[in-house]
Amino acid sequence: MSPQESSVQPFQFLLLVGIPVASVLLLVQCLRWHRCRWPPGSCQKPDDPEEPVSPSTPLPEYELPKQCQAPTLPEVAAFYQELHMPTRGQTITRQLMNKLLVFSAREVDHRGGCLMLQDTGISLLIPPGAVTVGRQERVSLVLVWDLTDAPSLSHKQGLVSPVVACGPHGASFLKPCILTFKHCAQQPSQVCAYSSNTSLLDAKDWRPLGQPGTHTSRDECRILLSHFSLYTCVLEPPLGQTARKWLQLAMFCSPLAPGQTHLQLRVYFLNNTPCALQWAITNEQPHGGRMRGPCQLFDFTGARADQCLKLKYISEGWENVDDSSSQLVPHLHIWHGKCPFRSFCFRRKSANGNEECSTLTNEIIVTMHTFQDGLETKYMEILRFQASEEETWAVPPPVSQPPLCNRLPPELFEQLQMLLEPSSVTGNDWRKLASHLGLCGMKIRFLSCQRSPAAAILELFEEQNGSLQELHYLMTSMERLDCASAIQNYLNRTPGDSPTRLRGGTWENCGLELDEKF
Template structure:
């Protein structure tokens, strides 16, 4: 009997002691999961010890901290309601729920419609018949200027386009809709579109959409959508090939005022897309910065080092106040499309510091060289900046937004782009069309720096809400009968003949050659 009792005692001991100990350990683990570290330390520290100060772990430079509380349901409802409220053809730039967004929204019926973000190179086409007869659907087109929403990329991958969302998320139509936006990959077959089947406020889950090059042309991504979601484009060169993309180098500074002692230049390294330049302009607006001259293109490769910006010349009467005349931009900041910039600050010398300085310091001339580390002797771009006190820096008056634009059919757009792109000795190419649209010489020079000036001027014509009939008339006046014939052929197939206004009466000898 005694031996039986002694054999039971260990089991009883485990029940009496083991269960409370296990419960205590489980409770401690729960506290570690759910209780903040400082609070947990305060609960367990001895009275004689001071509470240690918790230092937050620093985030990488390209991943800024948000510190934003989670959104409540009413906040989320208000967020999406504002995005999908019709904007009457206007493009709106607004910060909503800690995201900087550019968006436009409208109602679409069975006749279809087009949304375009002004100056961004982004459009959404809803074809006729995509919405059932008798129904109206609200649709929105959104450019996401929040860099944290872009895909997480490897060192071999480069971001070559913006992040674009079509809303409402998950909406589907009777016919595929067409989303179009710009990319800056040098080789379109290396550009691969990605999609995140999530809402704007959810964590993004990016997945490839088809094979590389499936949705890309020379400088454009065109995706036929079965439903609405988020989209972007990533550069992925095949093994053994070098991936490259086009950058645009944009110089900004504030006006040079009489008596001003310092002047700062800021040089942005941007993807060569319209929306990247517009982001830089929006970023400069609070500081009074203005774009100085046309942007310069730069051939940027993913297999090289950091980008160097070297100050090589400052005009008499000014001096560089920075510690160094050479600055570096981390390679991945450019390759992953973070829109970085570097700045130089210059001080105007006083009359006692330089002979005849007062006569020269009213103007500043700066020359900079930029190149990828290790390639200075092979490839380099020269940036020149000049400003004087006499220049007019008046901000142009605000221009009212036009109504929803007419979108040129993609096939006709590409045909006209091919015909207008080659430079003519007489200038009767895209430059003549730009003049007819009212562009000045400086804007035409700016367009000449784009990858496809002809495409840029045709997009400007679209943004001015031009019709095919008007474009046909302009081509006839320009005596570009090949372009006029292409437009007339398209209009004939669609059952809408092109009226020959004005130009045909002024030039009775002109006839369209259908063989062109």
């Protein structure tokens, strides 16, 4: 055997033996590694680093949970103390514990009393005899503008009312109290009242209230309360039926000042309730935005169709800054009452020394179409916006005015309803009052389909916070002297003559019977 052959044999031996052994060892190690991953974490040691987790799909914008630090006991105590502090008939809007709240509080005794949140259509009546003689109870009425406190709803369910809290939580009385608030469902029979038997700062547990003690009229929900908690209304159509609710479309923008190059217009898609509009007004205040013209009604269906807003016309001298002339609002943002808005930004075109062009840009006129996606040919609303530099946006100086009647006295309301309800050949009935309040022909036709058009138009007057003197003037100008006389007779009463009177913006019922209006 040659020296070369003897040197090759050990090397070949290592290749023949070493490679299979190394392969077997590597295979065993791989099997052990895979086994530790079945099931995940079953073989993971406490000291081993955790496997990276892929980020979950983000929630929709309107469902993002708030990451707030847990409040301390003193903070919670201060929160409820401020909510239950008597407000002397005033309605307070304030952000407390990261919640935007509108509230009023007072003390009641055996004579009972009423709390009302101004401009919202929300009231709480504590009847006479509900509190033991000789005792006084502090009660509060709270409109919750924190959208995360609303119930978690399915695609078929729609939110049609505000979330209202009566406090203190869990309080009970000798007689049922009456909570009243507005809803925007088109079919009251499809409305279901919900309650969360929790305090305002706790996690909510919404459950249906059931029919006993709950009365839903054309646009109002009235609940007999055995104890105080949180309440709202949800639209739940029966199987096979399509649910619908009324929206109000409100346009806001800042003043158009001389030399201003840009103007932004915002359109809100709101539930047709007074408190939803007040939320938009409050939301616009930090930006100097004000509502342009009356709100426009929209018939919104729960058929999962998104809402489209299309820009159709801009007056000469202005141009659209946005990339698109169309905006889209997800269906559930509106259906679940999230109060969304969409905006367009406009820019003045360069005048280039052209005086005529400069004059044209002193005013802007915009026309938009809004409809649900796929339903444009069936139903569409036209929105028109106009603003000019000559308009004065300054806040007028405070003047002495009669107190606003947030709600007409019940007996006067019913009397005017009976006088205005019958149709007149000349149209000098509720329809003429609707025209005086700025309603167009389509809105008047809509009101004519209601159970009581006169009651509907009087409620609209209430929402506009007109005074009794203003209503008297309207009736006189309409030559409805019978209605004007009824108002004058009520105004001529002394406070002691009426069982129901207005004090500081709240109604107090001193009688022994509850009025049907509540």
